[in-house]
Amino acid sequence: MKKTLLYIVLASVLFMGETQAQQTATDALLARRLTLQETIDLALGSSIASKQAATNKTSSYWQYRTFKADYKPQVTLSGTLPDFSRSIIPVIQPDGTTDFRAVSLSNSDVGVSISQAVGLTGGQLFLTSQSQRFDDFNQGIRRYNSFPAIIGFRQPIFGYNALAWNRKVEPLRFQESERQFLEDRETIATVATQRFFDVLLEQVNYEMATKNVENNQALFKIAEEKHRLGRLSRNELLQLKLSLMNAQMAKAQASTELKTVAMQFAAYVGLPKGEKVAVQSPTVVPELQVEEQVALEQAQRNRKERFQFERKVLQAQQQVAEAKGKGGFNADLYATFGLTKSASNFSESYARPENQQQVILGFSVPLVDWGRQKASVKTAQANLQLTQYTVEQEQTAFEQSVYTQVNQIELLKARLQLTSSADSIAQERYDITKATFLVGRISITDLNIALQEKDQARRAYITALQDYWIAYYRLRALTLYDFELGKSLTP
Template structure:
């Protein structure tokens, strides 16, 4: 392993809390090294990083909610899938743009050898089969440009043809040194015009869909974060309860020796102790499962434990439904899709009308052509070449097929308009409901914080009263339960709040803390 790879390996495997220390060490050493030490320092520095990674292997990794969300957005499998989908849509859009650029094409038949018998009619009307052996090769270089406004195309071409008759040992050339032409469909559906309206909307829609995918990843990551945080809190509660139950049982045994409590209370505490030990085992299992789920989703490869920091109570955000709906219509892919779906329905009607009537194609070409026994002869005094062609396709009797297609497309357009209107109403209602839910959960979080504080204080008082002998074991158990439930309710409230916050970001693609659009 060379020095650079050793350095990268060390930093990659070094736990995140120690990376700043590693970089500070490197900076101090860089400032202190002498000229003669420039070659030795990098290896010592890499060795130091590797030592840290080995010595701290399996240690606890501390993460916050924002760090978990960023890791999920940057390195999870879901993030890579979203990025790949975005790249696919980008290249599809580039393919669309290329349709409106000049196209240079080289085509031909090289070789075009034939050896067979052909039918030849004789002057007296009889048929004879004559053997042939020839090569009829050709090359065609053309430059074309589509015209979106009319649906036609203009082109320039140069052709060269060579014919070899091997039986008669004869070679002939035919070619068009240069020609320009124009092809124009008449009274037909113009796909170029409609694609130019719809494809940019599809591309913009895909860009916003990518941002929505990242916010969906953030929402999922926050849920897994609080799953692990709740398991972490449950283990802390279980271990604390086990310790407290052991201490209380010790006090109860001393009081029992003095005859100040009954055997029933001792049995009750022993039962509580067994429940506490069982709760610790279950909590450890749940913690391991939640930890594995979070690591797998955010793409964290480091071994060891994860210790999550409980998010602080967030600052109050001032939200309004009107503001959220405004940002959603400005940013969401669904808002772009409303216009795209309407245009696609209009395009279907235009196609049905264009394909059901008189279809004609006008082709005109102007250029030069010549023939000869050598290639240079083709370019000496070439002859004028003109072609004009009008192709017609007129339906005379179709038993109402054309009218039916048009009416079907028009009915589908009407249905699309109604569907889009309904989707717009649902779109607004969803955002309005989410804003209302967010504000309610914000208020509930404040109440839950107070309840947690009161339950904890009440439990401490209950412990002291039981030790002093003026509280029953039943009342102490109730205080146990209330304290534990209040702590869990606080974590649940945090989870609901942040879930609603990330859901609101996904629905609006707007950051209400910084008042900026998500990118």
């Protein structure tokens, strides 16, 4: 009885330092400790993925600004300063003969024009002011020709109006890019969560391996004493020694794997190269009550698909309009009214100018195209129909993905509760089994089974925790809605 008490006391002393030794070993390996929220904030602020998302957003913004600029007045300064030429040209004389004369000429012009696109009709209004100068250096002639103001209008008739279609499509594309940026951020948070729990799981593996080594060392010392007293067979002693060696190898392997995932984690979230890092297991799990219909409504309201589906159909309709407009009867109206004056000096060319008008109506009608225009239209119409079917299918798949994610949240919530209870039970069972083994009532095999079940239960809990948090951020990315706070993630 006294020997049994001695074994128990010795084991208690050896196991008292387990937690402290475990923390010391981990801290020696890893320095900076991050929570899950700190990890996500780092990834959103410093990671390459976050910079790529921000760059894509900026690019989309300037593309939209380019589209908007097409509908604003454009001011252009143009000119030729100078256009000089010196050559010998044939000149017909009054008697019908041809003489070759040297000529030195210079033509210069400068003008300012203001144009405004008319999105409703696809035409263009413009206002131009221009001045021209002509010099003949051989004869000493200088002339000016000025156009103080010319107002005009270009208008395609029965043609394809790209401006009107772009006004419908481009705002949708811009809204898509805005929502895509928010979705990218939630995706980054999801990946950061995955990397976080990868490190946490390897940390737990390393801590369990360290603890198992310490446990096996303590058990082996006790077993040596029991073997010396004849209370333990050599076979059981060797089995314990083998367990100790396996535990030491498992610890070395866990250490290597932990270093690998920690480096990958640090690289993703944007930590300085070489900085050691550790993570802290979340102590609070979001209590989500998610209704399928609410999740679907939020997804349809907030996600880029809201604009993407409409844009795809509009672009297919745009292709039909383009095929019809560019292949059949086309006409262009060009009309101007302005003032002009020629004079030998610049100031006189602007005095009392005369008016001028010009009206041009040009058209083109394909007489024989061997069904080319019809085939082009039919192809565009078939593509429109295919796009409508595809969008309908994508809408159904999108709704199904929302329902699936909501149901997965509920399943993972139940799984997390079960694995948490199993983890506590397995730990308690191992403690009881270990104490029972110390008094010699069970074999080393039973102790090893209890140890394996304890470690498996702990890993299962961490994996369930990981899956739940990843599903939580995937749901946020899928709906752009924070169900924990009850608010949309869109502006």
